[in-house]
Amino acid sequence: MNRLDNAVQRLNSAIDDLDQSLGAVLARNTGGDQLKQELDTVRSQHAELATVTDDVCTRLDSAIGRLQAALSR
DSSP states (O other): OHHHHHHHHHHHHHHHHHHHHHHHHHHHTSSHHHHHHHHHHHHHHHHHHHHHHHHHHHHHHHHHHHHHHHHTO
């Protein structure tokens, strides 16, 4: 699960970096529309990945619980 948590943290960090970059670009008022579209796309992908990650975590926890129950018999 550690690799999954690390990947989610890296993704969140990348989104934060994009947010900061967008702020800088918008402050200069150059290319902001394209960067905003890209950021919106990344945010949408992040939301989808977060949903998948939650599902995977739930399923893994369930599988681990079943394996532990089977092994403890």
